[in-house]
Amino acid sequence: MPPAEAAANDRSIQDGSRILSAYLVEGRRIWVITDAANDNGARTSTVLLFAEEY
Numbered sequence: 001m002p003p004a005e006a007a008a009n010d011r012s013i014q015d016g017s018r019i020l021s022a023y024l025v026e027g028r029r030i031w032v033i034t035d036a037a038n039d040n041g042a043r044t045s046t047v048l049l050f051a052e053e054y
Helices: 003-015
Strands: 019-025 028-034 046-050
Antiparallel strands (some): 019 028
């Protein structure tokens, strides 16, 4: 992740907002998106997408 995105993810850990990561696997970019925390502070879903699906 670019530095700005990495910093945003660090803030997300504190404020409960969405976390976004990207990985290159066998030449394909994969996005990993974890939803924002709910009212109880739980993150209940994570989605994996190919870059072209995002």
